[in-house]
Amino acid sequence: MRLAVSCIDRVGLAKDILVVLEGYGINLFAIDASNQGFLYLQFAEVKFDVLSELLPLIRKVEGVSDVRTVSFMPSEQEHYALKTLLKTLPDSVFSLDVKGRIRIVNESALMTLNMGEHEVVDESLNHWVQGFNFSRWLSEPQVLAQATRVNIGQSEYLAEMLPIYLPDEQDKSILAGAVVSLKSPARLGKQFNALQNQTAGFENVLAVSDKMKEVLVQARRMAQLDAPLLITGETGTGKELMARACHDASMRREHPFIAINCAAMPDSAAEEELFGYVSGGEVVKRGFFEEAKGGTVFLDEVAEMSKAAQVKLLRLLQDGTFRRVGGDVEVRSDVRIICSTQKNLAELCQSGEFREDLYYRIHVLSFHLPNLRDRKVDVIPLTEMFLEHYSQQLSIPIRRISAPCREHLLSYAWPGNVRQLKNAIFRAVSMWDGSAELTVEQLKLPSYAEGFGYFDHEFEGSLDDAMKQFEANILRRLYPAYPSTRQLAKKLGMSHTAIANKLREYKISKPKGS
Structure with missing residues (x-):
């Protein structure tokens, strides 16, 4: 049974209420005081007729304005809310007293220790966690937050320790213990990757500089246009982030966004991954351009795309169709293509490494991300x-x-x-x-x-030493491909005698089997 008593703050009020309860032989289990004009009482269940007599008597106590039954005490709500929160946390969490003994532990921590709650409560955390002395830390004159690597058996964790301070009547801090959480390297990696891979709109692109603000203005306009887009910029400037933002701001935002790293795709698999694969008249694999139907395909580092894949991409951009590898059926694709590169595509076109006609097809809209x-x-x-x-x-x-x-x-x-x-x-x-x-x-x-x-701060030796080391490395790398001193001399534009002397000086022997 729990009661909420609405009352004023008066000395002796709680005593007068307890006298009423004592008259009915009621033993109080708990009492909560609130600074918002409420006093909460918990005691064993009583019969309805007893409660009907009890409530009016409590209301007659001086300073009491009302009394009613409630489902839970504020302290109970806080306790179970904390317990639920700790239960849902994936990290191992321990609450310690000032001696470093475990007072509260969550389920993740019990799973990490492979033990039951009754086995760890009131025991020192150092029984299981090595690499940091918790009791010594809590006995220091000033206990500060800490983070360090620790071990439980053969497993390593990042331990974060936060002291618990309570204010006393003079508004000074009293150390009451500490909270310790353990994070595994795998979990830290997953948290990091979650940030790396999350979809972000323009509102999440930070721009204080005038250059970046100008880029955002251009990008917002181009996001609305359903035409191929080329994003250029050095590595790490945020080209994929901007591509995702353009997709999120476009009419295609309800459909898939598929990012493809062209540099990471082997030439032999590029066509199958992009356009799909057919064998014996059956579709074995659907390509990215089919999976992204109605959405956006982002081709990261498009300059690395194979020549064969470039030809198929060109046709897709020309008439919106393609053929799966091994198939002869025309497949129509409704996607927007966004490309990115850190290379100069115009120069690659001149050298024949990238198709010039494809360059003009993907370079309809473009903006450059400043470094x-x-x-x-x-x-x-x-x-x-x-x-x-x-x-x-x-x-x-x-x-x-x-x-x-x-x-x-x-x-x-x-x-x-x-x-x-x-x-x-x-x-x-x-x-x-x-x-x-x-x-x-x-x-x-x-x-x-x-x-x-x-460059290296720890470099030792003279410039002449460094030059000789570099020279020796070059000769060791080239000698297997040019296994005679005459061939190697011709390759490097030096005399046969000079090369022979250097090979002798650096003790570089003739490759085996040559």
């Missing part, structure tokens, strides 16, 4: 966006960006563009060490100089 070096004003807003997203995703406090880190972010060349920045932030957040600021060291960015590429 991150040319939109530096977007770097800090992008960093803050990724920091917030991954921190929330991994249940880690959002950090500030330190001043040196800001300078480094703005001065770095970003050869991998937005993708490189996103990966760097994910790595820094997932390996959080409890610090309040994001630092240069946590980003772990490889050294890179515009126009020169990556």
